Amino acid sequence: MSTPDRAFGAFCTDRKVFIPGAPSGSLQGLTFAAKDVFDIAGFRTGAGNPDWLRTHPPASTTASAVQKMLDAGATLLGKTHTDELTFSLNGENYHYGTPVNPNAPGRIPGGSSSGSAAATAGGQVDFALGTDTGGSVRLPASNCGLYGFRPTHGCIPNDHVVPLAPGFDTVGWFARDPAMLARIGRVLLGEELNGQRLTRLLLATDAFDLVFSDVRPALDSAIASISEALGPAQEIVLYAGKAAEWMTSFRLLQGAQIWQTHGEWIRHTRPVFGPDIRDRFEWAAQIDPAALPGARAVRAEVAAYIDALLGRDGILCIPTSPSIALPVGSAGEELEQFRSRALALLCVAGLAGLPQVSLPLAAFDGCPLGLSLIGPRDSDHRLLQIVSSISKE
Numbered sequence: 001m002s003t004p005d006r007a008f009g010a011f012c013t014d015r016k017v018f019i020p021g022a023p024s025g026s027l028q029g030l031t032f033a034a035k036d037v038f039d040i041a042g043f044r045t046g047a048g049n050p051d052w053l054r055t056h057p058p059a060s061t062t063a064s065a066v067q068k069m070l071d072a073g074a075t076l077l078g079k080t081h082t083d084e085l086t087f088s089l090n091g092e093n094y095h096y097g098t099p100v101n102p103n104a105p106g107r108i109p110g111g112s113s114s115g116s117a118a119a120t121a122g123g124q125v126d127f128a129l130g131t132d133t134g135g136s137v138r139l140p141a142s143n144c145g146l147y148g149f150r151p152t153h154g155c156i157p158n159d160h161v162v163p164l165a166p167g168f169d170t171v172g173w174f175a176r177d178p179a180m181l182a183r184i185g186r187v188l189l190g191e192e193l194n195g196q197r198l199t200r201l202l203l204a205t206d207a208f209d210l211v212f213s214d215v216r217p218a219l220d221s222a223i224a225s226i227s228e229a230l231g232p233a234q235e236i237v238l239y240a241g242k243a244a245e246w247m248t249s250f251r252l253l254q255g256a257q258i259w260q261t262h263g264e265w266i267r268h269t270r271p272v273f274g275p276d277i278r279d280r281f282e283w284a285a286q287i288d289p290a291a292l293p294g295a296r297a298v299r300a301e302v303a304a305y306i307d308a309l310l311g312r313d314g315i316l317c318i319p320t321s322p323s324i325a326l327p328v329g330s331a332g333e334e335l336e337q338f339r340s341r342a343l344a345l346l347c348v349a350g351l352a353g354l355p356q357v358s359l360p361l362a363a364f365d366g367c368p369l370g371l372s373l374i375g376p377r378d379s380d381h382r383l384l385q386i387v388s389s390i391s392k393e
Contacts, residue, residue: 008100010119011078012036015043019076021069026187028073033119033128035112036079037086038063039160047162048082048093048112051271063160065129065171065188072187077125080115084277085262086131086164088112089139089342090326094274098328103145104367107325110140113172117144120174127175127184133164134254135346137172141358142370143325146174147181147387151380153353156188165257168250168350181357182384192381196312201230204238207318207348210341215323215364222361222371226317229390233317236309243344249298250347252291255284299351306352310376315386319345320358320370348374355380357387 011033017040021028036046039059046053062070070076081096083089091114092098099118101109109118113130117140120128130137132150141148149172156171163169171188175181186192203223208216227233239246259281265271266281273281310316322341326334349356354377358370375383 008102008118008122008124009097010080010099010115010122010124012046012081012096012115015046015079017043017076017078019070021073021075022071023073025071025073026183027069030074030126031077032069032074033078033080033116033125034066034076035082035116035128035130037082037131037162038066038079038129040066040076040079043079045162046079048084048086048096049271049273050095051269052085055265055269059160061160064157065161068187069129074126080113080119080128082115083112084273085162086112086133086136087258087277087280089135089339090276091140092328094277101144101325104143104325107327107367108143108330110143110325112136113140113174117141117146117148117174120144120176121146123176127173127180130172130174131158131161131164132170132172133168134250134350135342137174138320138346138356138358138370138372139342141174141360142320142368145360145368146176147178147360148172148174148358148370149181149185149384150349150356151189152355152378155378155380163261165254165261167257168254178388178390182388185380185384189380195379195382198313198315198375198379198382198386199231200314201227201233202236202309202314202316203233204316204318205235206237206239206243207345210243210322210344211319212323215369218362218364218369219319219371222359223317225361225391226371226373230315230386238316238318238348245298246302246351247340247344247347249295249302250351251343252287252295253299256287256289256292259284259287302351303353306348306354307377310374312376314376315383316374318348318372318374320372321345324364324367324369353377355383357383359387359390361390361392
């Protein structure tokens with residue numbers, strides 16, 4: 001089997017990674033790609049930055065998430081590009097360029113799992129692994145018209161994966177159809193835990209208010225598809241006016257963990273970062289520790305509130321993103337508005353540690369737009385089953 005066409009700029013071409021899968025298994029015959037933060041034994045992990053690649057030896061052990069795919073029969077076709085140390089939602093890498101968004105050319109694929117999303121959307125692989133800390137699977141899934149899954153925090157080991165903020169980091173994955181999404185989930189998630197059926201659909205009206213006004217009507221048919229499968233939705237207010245507070249809590253806690261994780265390496269190595277990434281690390285380095293107890297308290301309140309809201313049978317429906325993918329090279333007010341609204345939507349599952357799936361059920365101006373479902377803690381298998389019952393038509 002040959003390596004895939006590189007036309008979308010999704011793959012790391014400096015390291016030719018090709019590992020055949022086991023001769024049998026539930027994924028036998030499938031191909032996949034892995035974001036360049038997953039260690040592959042015998043190869044260097046680049047994490048989107050040449051200085052990281054230069055200062056780290058070849059991995060001695062393959063990340064367990066990748067090994068599970070190989071053991072189940074899937075063949076690894078290569079490593080895919082990521083934003084530098086995964087600290088972005090754009091997918092525009094200063095050193096390696098921007099992968100093409102196959103379903104919205106000229107627009108960003110989204111980050112930081114940009115290459116994995118582009119390779120899957122472009123049909124170069126059957127599925128791909130990414131990571132999601134602040135939205136790095138969910139947002140690219142929305143931008144590229146894919147199914148993207150972020151699991152319950154901690155339920156899938158993320159050993160031998162370059163960390164960003166361990167209190168939020170998860171291993172996630174992309175697929176073009178719900179059956180494939182669930183198929184990968186059965187391998188990564190292990191044995192299904194018995195749980196109550198998810199029957200209550202909750203529509204967060206104030207979350208939909210964060211969608212750009214011209215785009216908002218495009219989500220109505222997607223909501224109808226979900227309601228047809230699950231029953232009429234109960235409209236609720238999610239944030240109760242505290243969306244900005246939730247987002248600030250997430251940013252502070254994530255930023256503090258990021259600097260704790262990478263600060264020493266940055267001070268010692270003095271790596272070359274793209275301007276936006278450099279600015280983010282400089283901001284993270286300056287976070288006042290006195291602000292963290294309050295941020296932790298907000299996170300605990302949010303987690304308890306959403307756990308109570310969902311119980312064991314509730315599903316929360318929110319937009320994945322405030323809009324379709326932005327044009328490549330966007331800057332200024334448009335980018336800041338998009339980013340702040342996107343973080344307010346994406347931080348919900350992150351703060352609560354809950355599973356979320358983005359479904360490619362909508363479109364605007366010919367570009368994909370995702371709608372998300374958030375399930376109770378450890379409802380990952382049940383959430384994947386529900387996705388299979390929802391039509392894209």
